[in-house]
Amino acid sequence: MGVGLLPGLLMRRSAPVRRRVNGQELLLCVGLVLTLLVAYVLLQIITVVATLTLNMPAPHTVAAAVTALLVLAGAGPARWVTAVVVRRTTTARRGRPV
Numbered sequence: 001m002g003v004g005l006l007p008g009l010l011m012r013r014s015a016p017v018r019r020r021v022n023g024q025e026l027l028l029c030v031g032l033v034l035t036l037l038v039a040y041v042l043l044q045i046i047t048v049v050a051t052l053t054l055n056m057p058a059p060h061t062v063a064a065a066v067t068a069l070l071v072l073a074g075a076g077p078a079r080w081v082t083a084v085v086v087r088r089t090t091t092a093r094r095g096r097p098v
Helices: 002-010 023-054 059-093
Strands: none
Touching: 023 059
């Protein structure tokens, strides 16, 4: 775990101003996290049932692998939606119509 945190600790932010997160962006992030958690729990249930009926080994590994594939598949659309929300809220803050 320490090796995984090391690059994050060594990197510095050089931006002079840090953007504040607004409500829409926070709601989007919480929604994405909750969606992934619900998908993981549902996949756990499905793989446990499949393990009991089909005698599959390592049900948690299958659920984790499928969840990782879902994250990879959803990264592009999530990035696009986040960019749209940030653009919309940034223009709304400057006084321009949305």
